[in-house]
Amino acid sequence: MPVRDVVYPLRGRDDLFGGLRSVAGHAVLVRGAEGLGKSALLTELRGASGVRLLGVRGLRAERALPFGALHRLFGASVTGGAEAHRRLSELPGPAICWVDDAQWVDAESLAALGFAARRLSGTQVGMVLASRSGSDEFESVELAPLTAEAADLLLRDRSVPAGVRPQLVELGGGNPADLVALAAQLTPAQAAGREPVSPVLRERLAGYAARLDAMPAEDRVRFLAAVVDSPASKVAQATWSAAASPSDRRAAHARLAAEGEGPDALWHLAMATATPSAPLADALAAAPAADHAASARQLERAAALAVDPPVRAARLLAAADAAWQAGRPGWARLLLSRVDAEPGAVALLHGEIELRDGDPAVATHELGTAAELLPDPAAALLLAGEARRLGGDLSGYRGLARTVPAGDGLASAHFSGLTSVYAGRHDDAVDPLEEAVRRGMGDADVAGAVWAAEAAFARGHAERAHEYAAAAVSRARLGRRHAELPWALIYLSLSAIALDRLPCARAASREGLHAPHNLRMEHLTLLGLAAALLGERAPELGEAAGGIAERGLGRPAAVSAWANACLDLAEDRPDDALSRLEDLASGVSGDQPVIRVLATPQLVEAAVLAGRPERARTALEVFDRWTLAGAEPCWLALSHRCHALTAEDPVGAERRFRAAIEAHRLAGGAVELARTRFAYATLLRRHRRTRDARDQFRDALRGFENVGATRFAERARAGLRATGETVDAPHRSLAGLTPQQSAITRLVAAGETNKEIARRLVISHRTVDHHLRNIFTALGVRSRVELARRFADS
Numbered sequence: 001m002p003v004r005d006v007v008y009p010l011r012g013r014d015d016l017f018g019g020l021r022s023v024a025g026h027a028v029l030v031r032g033a034e035g036l037g038k039s040a041l042l043t044e045l046r047g048a049s050g051v052r053l054l055g056v057r058g059l060r061a062e063r064a065l066p067f068g069a070l071h072r073l074f075g076a077s078v079t080g081g082a083e084a085h086r087r088l089s090e091l092p093g094p095a096i097c098w099v100d101d102a103q104w105v106d107a108e109s110l111a112a113l114g115f116a117a118r119r120l121s122g123t124q125v126g127m128v129l130a131s132r133s134g135s136d137e138f139e140s141v142e143l144a145p146l147t148a149e150a151a152d153l154l155l156r157d158r159s160v161p162a163g164v165r166p167q168l169v170e171l172g173g174g175n176p177a178d179l180v181a182l183a184a185q186l187t188p189a190q191a192a193g194r195e196p197v198s199p200v201l202r203e204r205l206a207g208y209a210a211r212l213d214a215m216p217a218e219d220r221v222r223f224l225a226a227v228v229d230s231p232a233s234k235v236a237q238a239t240w241s242a243a244a245s246p247s248d249r250r251a252a253h254a255r256l257a258a259e260g261e262g263p264d265a266l267w268h269l270a271m272a273t274a275t276p277s278a279p280l281a282d283a284l285a286a287a288p289a290a291d292h293a294a295s296a297r298q299l300e301r302a303a304a305l306a307v308d309p310p311v312r313a314a315r316l317l318a319a320a321d322a323a324w325q326a327g328r329p330g331w332a333r334l335l336l337s338r339v340d341a342e343p344g345a346v347a348l349l350h351g352e353i354e355l356r357d358g359d360p361a362v363a364t365h366e367l368g369t370a371a372e373l374l375p376d377p378a379a380a381l382l383l384a385g386e387a388r389r390l391g392g393d394l395s396g397y398r399g400l401a402r403t404v405p406a407g408d409g410l411a412s413a414h415f416s417g418l419t420s421v422y423a424g425r426h427d428d429a430v431d432p433l434e435e436a437v438r439r440g441m442g443d444a445d446v447a448g449a450v451w452a453a454e455a456a457f458a459r460g461h462a463e464r465a466h467e468y469a470a471a472a473v474s475r476a477r478l479g480r481r482h483a484e485l486p487w488a489l490i491y492l493s494l495s496a497i498a499l500d501r502l503p504c505a506r507a508a509s510r511e512g513l514h515a516p517h518n519l520r521m522e523h524l525t526l527l528g529l530a531a532a533l534l535g536e537r538a539p540e541l542g543e544a545a546g547g548i549a550e551r552g553l554g555r556p557a558a559v560s561a562w563a564n565a566c567l568d569l570a571e572d573r574p575d576d577a578l579s580r581l582e583d584l585a586s587g588v589s590g591d592q593p594v595i596r597v598l599a600t601p602q603l604v605e606a607a608v609l610a611g612r613p614e615r616a617r618t619a620l621e622v623f624d625r626w627t628l629a630g631a632e633p634c635w636l637a638l639s640h641r642c643h644a645l646t647a648e649d650p651v652g653a654e655r656r657f658r659a660a661i662e663a664h665r666l667a668g669g670a671v672e673l674a675r676t677r678f679a680y681a682t683l684l685r686r687h688r689r690t691r692d693a694r695d696q697f698r699d700a701l702r703g704f705e706n707v708g709a710t711r712f713a714e715r716a717r718a719g720l721r722a723t724g725e726t727v728d729a730p731h732r733s734l735a736g737l738t739p740q741q742s743a744i745t746r747l748v749a750a751g752e753t754n755k756e757i758a759r760r761l762v763i764s765h766r767t768v769d770h771h772l773r774n775i776f777t778a779l780g781v782r783s784r785v786e787l788a789r790r791f792a793d794s
Contacts, residue, residue, distance in 0.1 A: 023126030024094055027117035030130045032143030035177030038130035042098050052095035058104030069109035081115025088116050093124020102131035110137055145174020158183040170330030208243035224252035263287040267301045281305035285315055292326035292480060313341035320349055327482035329357040329516050344373030348380050355383055357516035359551055360391040378411040392554025392590010410439040414451055421458045422593050426629035433459050446476045446484040453491040460630015466495035486515030493526045499634055500669025505530045521547045525559040532566035533671060535711035539770045554590030562599040569602060570711055574609035597626050604642040613646045637663035641676045650687055674703030678716055685723060694723040710777045741775050748784055749791035
């Protein structure tokens, strides 16, 4: 009998599916609640090419029939484990025996299959079972709920609009069947985001009520208590509760209240009463919470118990803020949709969520509304300004700046300073930006420190920006502000890149990947940029491309263009790099003045290598005005290098190169110092100063090797050879690999494929490919066979 068809695609189960396909020689039971996708996995197995399949589905009606499932699988002549094993071992491999709904398989058949499974070792036959419960006969694997990302992909497959998907992701609780059912029942108004989505699947009510009515009273209460205490999903919990009678619900909560303690016991005690209890609700709202998620849950429950509408609205708003700080944007949106008061505060929080996890245009609208309604509009205006800049709408940012009330507040100073910088009036920007720093760091919150870091960076003070960003990160960690931490980490990563501290930048952005969508896109592109500055191609850039385009995120799009231009230069394609950077300068990703200025050194290098140095002059003038305003060594070093590259006089060029090297030493940047030495060596060699060129190439090589920039190191090594120096091949021991690269090397040596390695290390196939390319380069090998040989010899 075939596995029953499912109505949703396989999402978030790729690694597990790959493992099930490689099950030859043993058996595995996939355990999980109803709707989690067990049958979907078996359906995928059924469609797999190159694998013979034999299977059966358990039937509730035959659960008491001895060997009923075994007979349907092999025929009535098979009545024991030995015969089942013989039949399976005769299958031409590779083959998989599957059993769906194993919880309904009779005990005799299950024992026989267990006997056969224990004797599959060494054969090309495997066994996969799917069940709602475990079994002592088989090794079990728990099927976890879908991650938020996988659930979002599933809903995208169902053409659910982006604005509604977070609500459904939260409601579905990672249950694929519930997610699909929720998507199917969306009304046009709900799909358009004009109405909240109901958490109750109404079409299930009748069936659930009938199943409850068939249970004895004690069993019914015990079952409902189990559902309420550990639901398979939020949707299932809501539907079962709606199907139960009020008296049964109260009895189930009373049972849980007697068994529990703390806030949960308060909640169950309140739900066990026939009428709302204000004292219990107040006690629940005031009870200490372990974290923001627990606080959100307590406040949501306390709101449900509130009789007074303003009290209920205030608690729902506080619950939404706690859910957002817990890193649960879908839950926060859902709670906000139920608040029918305080429109200014609702718009402010909704706008912030949209800024980090939604559409910047929607964020701009919501935050503008909040600024009009709130007595203190500063926070809304600052966030609205960031939304304008995220999308690259600098004209809209200037227009918003004109609406900011004049005065000595943080918002006024920040807007005034940034608009002056963007207009090139750096002298006018000094006082307001210093005021923004003072006020931002004077507050104790995360946002104030982030605004201070941005103000310092706008002045060209990268060191101070890094310091303030680190303070913001510390505040976010101490306060467990999970929504604000990735935002602070963006400025920590960006300032570290400016200071040529690439390991620090990478660490910050890797931590920032656990973030709402828009912040994650920023960190992916910063990771790609940090790798590109070392001459490495990182998979994060490709991963970010779709998410950037979907939301129109101009700033990460600009960083991505900058990173790809760096890669073009590393791979000797200066014309492509120049084209990308000129597109960036012309506003293809919106107007991103900060990224445009930061990318000037690469634009100058590309223009010179492409034989068109005149294309760099305007950009270099803007860069110089900014660097002179900040006067920090990291910027001055790059300015000197740019002028050296564009100089027509060799003497003047050499003077600029030497000034750049001295500034790099003061700044402490290893990568850019090595790149400047390499460019200087190239100039010296071109003018036949071989001995001097050799010294610079040697220093550049040492610098590149120290930071692991293997591609640039090869160029420096080639330059040394061109000056007549014999250069030994680089020492390439396995000790130089990262822990991830070492693990991949060991698995390659063991003969595993890239897909098997990805599954074992719980990373993507693309990431394995990326690491292998870097391993080949680092070790100087050209094939998996050579790599395995090197590993065996080490």
